[in-house]
Structures are given as structure tokens and as C-alpha cells.
Amino acid sequence: MPSTAASTTAPTKRGRPGYDQQSVLLIAVDVFNRHGYDATSMGILAENLGISKSAIYHHVPSKGDLLKLALDHALGGLEAILEEPGATSGAADARLEFVLRQTIAVLVDRLPFVTLLLRLRGNTDIERNALERRRAFDHKVAGLISAARDEGSLRQDIDPRTVTRLLFGTINSIVEWYKPGGSLSPEKLADDVITMAFDGLHAKP
Amino acid sequence: MPSTAASTTAPTKRGRPGYDQQSVLLIAVDVFNRHGYDATSMGILAENLGISKSAIYHHVPSKGDLLKLALDHALGGLEAILEEPGATSGAADARLEFVLRQTIAVLVDRLPFVTLLLRLRGNTDIERNALERRRAFDHKVAGLISAARDEGSLRQDIDPRTVTRLLFGTINSIVEWYKPGGSLSPEKLADDVITMAFDGLHAKP
Numbered sequence: 001m002p003s004t005a006a007s008t009t010a011p012t013k014r015g016r017p018g019y020d021q022q023s024v025l026l027i028a029v030d031v032f033n034r035h036g037y038d039a040t041s042m043g044i045l046a047e048n049l050g051i052s053k054s055a056i057y058h059h060v061p062s063k064g065d066l067l068k069l070a071l072d073h074a075l076g077g078l079e080a081i082l083e084e085p086g087a088t089s090g091a092a093d094a095r096l097e098f099v100l101r102q103t104i105a106v107l108v109d110r111l112p113f114v115t116l117l118l119r120l121r122g123n124t125d126i127e128r129n130a131l132e133r134r135r136a137f138d139h140k141v142a143g144l145i146s147a148a149r150d151e152g153s154l155r156q157d158i159d160p161r162t163v164t165r166l167l168f169g170t171i172n173s174i175v176e177w178y179k180p181g182g183s184l185s186p187e188k189l190a191d192d193v194i195t196m197a198f199d200g201l202h203a204k205p
Numbered sequence: 206m207p208s209t210a211a212s213t214t215a216p217t218k219r220g221r222p223g224y225d226q227q228s229v230l231l232i233a234v235d236v237f238n239r240h241g242y243d244a245t246s247m248g249i250l251a252e253n254l255g256i257s258k259s260a261i262y263h264h265v266p267s268k269g270d271l272l273k274l275a276l277d278h279a280l281g282g283l284e285a286i287l288e289e290p291g292a293t294s295g296a297a298d299a300r301l302e303f304v305l306r307q308t309i310a311v312l313v314d315r316l317p318f319v320t321l322l323l324r325l326r327g328n329t330d331i332e333r334n335a336l337e338r339r340r341a342f343d344h345k346v347a348g349l350i351s352a353a354r355d356e357g358s359l360r361q362d363i364d365p366r367t368v369t370r371l372l373f374g375t376i377n378s379i380v381e382w383y384k385p386g387g388s389l390s391p392e393k394l395a396d397d398v399i400t401m402a403f404d405g406l407h408a409k410p
Contacts, residue, residue: 170374195360
């Protein structure tokens with residue numbers, strides 16, 4: 001397997017006029033999301049880029065390197081949330097709300113990249129490594145949920161593991177339907193998710 | 206394309222001792238879910254069944270027929286919910302809760318089949334037809350959500366389209382983590398989803 005660490009730190013290298021590695025990556029991620037990573041060949045990628053198969057190799061050594069770059073972009077955004085002051089100090093309930101809002105913001109801002117991350121099957125080492133990092137992120141959020149419950153902010157009649165699963169389920173599903181630039185802003189979307197999850201949909205009497 | 210209607214109504218035909226069409230289907234759905242439908246060949250299926258590639262054709266004419274049978278099982282379960290009295294009479298709020306609970310019950314009872322349905326990419330006619338039926342189901346549930354809002358049961362500050370997306374996101378994500386036979390029963394799971402979605406996670410003061 002080629003070294004993927006090198007390609008994430010190497011400066012952007014131009015192959016053909018009109019494409020740099022970043023624009024190749026964006027198109028590749030879109031193709032992966034439409035056809036599935038496994039079903040996408042370098043030939044299909046070349047076709048979508050409108051360049052020859054050999055020209056792709058000017059930009060990136062392999063399909064796996066494109067995947068690695070894309071997943072690093074998704075995971076890097078998520079992992080950075082947990083380092084912010086809003087995630088590290090204050091009441092657990094407020095830290096949890098901060099992390100969920102920021103997760104939605106990253107998800108919307110890096111939508112195709114997070115979509116790719118969430119659809120991984122784990123057939124290759126690159127995928128398994130990314131799933132491991134995703135699990136570590138989820139585990140830290142689960143810790144915040146337990147802490148918010150322990151401090152009495154969250155209801156006691158639902159197992160915190162179920163709460164974690166349902167909250168991630170709600171948030172992660174956003175990649176399946178959200179259209180950036182439409183009438184629903186990322187901020188209103190985050191408000192709606194927080195409102196439904198914490199206060200519920202029932203009209204208050 | 207072979208006729209898929211015939212295979213859904215034909216009586217179960219035994220090919221080799223130890224396998225009938227239903228057990229071939231169960232294993233095939235499991236393989237589709239693990240590797241992705243596109244990435245699964247009849248050869249991979251044969252390997253998982255421990256039979257020869259030609260022996261598979263005793264049970265089913267093509268990979269597409271297995272997909273069609275599996276998706277019919279998932280969609281048939283969901284569509285039947287909307288015909289039940291709990292879905293057709295009473296206040297919209299109660300009908301909505303009934304439909305969501307039953308959706309969770311079908312999802313858990315037919316877990317691998319619904320998982321397959323929810324992961325479809327829509328690359329073939331069989332997939333596109335199933336996605337069309339799924340959209341029709343979702344559309345009817347969206348109608349119930351709007352009706353519950355109009356009758357004043359649901360809060361007015363979230364667009365009913367967003368409510369629909371978030372509720373389905375929460376429920377559909379269950380296929381990604383729920384383990385039947387564990388400590389969380391399907392009934393408690395449904396209670397938890399309804400509680401979070403309608404009453405919220407915050408402890409009541």
C-alpha cells in the first residue's frame with residue numbers, strides 16, 4: 001500500500017490545467033457518494049473528471065489516497081470541536097449542547113466528506129482506521145451525555161447509551177437530506193435539532 | 206431483465222438439501238449489507254452459502270431477484286402499517302405515535318431487510334422502484350405530522366418538513382446499532398424514541 005501520510009502533508013501539486021488536488025478530491029468524493037466507494041474505479045473517476053486515467057495519477061497515487069484525504073478532512077473537523085473551550089469547560093449540559101451544535105455545523109460545512117465517512121463499510125484498512133477515529137469521537141460525546149445525566153440535566157428513564165445512539169442517529173441523518181443554500185440555514189437546523197432532542201415536539205400546554 | 210413478479214409469488218423451490226429460497230435470501234441480505242449490493246457478486250454469494258455458483262441458480266435467477274424479494278419484504282411490512290385502524294382513525298397525534306411505534310417494530314422485526322432498503326443507492330431499476338415506494342410511505346407519515354401540527358398537538362416553531370426528516374432520521378438510524386435479543390427490548394426502544402422526540406431529553410424541573 002502506498003504511503004498515505006505523505007500525500008496528506010505534501011503541498012498541492014498541479015497535474016493538468018484546471019485541476020488541483022483539492023478539486024480532484026471534491027469530484028472524487030461526490031462520485032464515491034453517488035456510486036459507493038467500492039463500485040468506483042479510477043476509470044469512472046477519470047470519466048467524471050473528463051481527463052484520462054493516466055492523468056489522474058498526476059494528482060493522486062490511488063483511489064485509497066483520495067479516500068484517506070477525504071476522511072481526514074471530515075474527522076479533523078469533528079475532532080477539533082472537542083478541543084474548543086465550549087467543549088472543555090462549564091456544565092456538562094452546556095458542553096453537550098455546544099458539541100452537538102458544532103457537530104451539525106461541521107457536518108453541513110463539510111457535507112460530502114462527512115457523508116462519505118458515515119457511509120463507510122470498513123472493507124479496507126483506510127476505512128477501518130477512519131471508523132476507529134469516528135468511534136473515539138462518539139465515545140467522548142457519550143461521556144458528555146453521561147455527565148449531563150449525572151448532573152441531573154437529562155432525564156433518568158432512558159439509558160444513556162440509547163440516548164447517545166438516538167442523538168447521533170438524528171444528527172448523522174442530516175447528511176441524507178440537507179441541502180446547503182436552501183431556506184433552512186445551518187443555524188436554524190441546529191436550533192431545531194436541539195429543540196426536538198432536549199425539549200420535544202409536543203406543544204407545551 | 207428476468208420477471209421478478211413471478212419469483213415473489215412462486216412457491217418456495219428447493220435446490221440443494223439444507224437450503225430453501227428463504228434461507229438463501231437471508232444469507233444474501235446479510236452479505237449485501239456487509240459488502241454493499243454493488244460489490245457483491247453471485248460468486249461471493251455462493252462462497253457465503255458454501256455452494257457452487259451454478260447451485261445458486263437453483264434457488265433464484267439473479268442477484269436482482271434476491272434484492273427484489275428482500276425489498277418487498279421490508280416495504281410490505283411498512284406499507285401494511287398504514288392500513289391498520291390505529292393509523293386510519295383517531296386524533297392525528299395518536300395516529301402519528303401509532304405509526305412511528307409500528308415502524309420501529311417492523312424495522313426491528315425485519316432488521317436486515319429494512320437495513321438493505323435504507324442503504325440503497327438507486328443504481329438499478331429494482332432499487333429505484335423500491336425508493337419510490339419508500340418515498341410514498343414517508344410522504345404519508347409526513348401528512349400525519351402536518352395534521353398533528355394543524356390540530357395543535359405539535360409545536361409550531363419547527364417546519365413540519367424538518368420534523369419529518371428528523372423523525373425518520375432518528376428512527377432509520379436504529380438499523381445501524383440495534384441488536385435484537387439484547388437488554389433493550391423493541392418496546393422499550395419504541396418508548397425511548399417516542400419520549401425523546403415528543404417530550405425531549407431534558408429533566409423536567
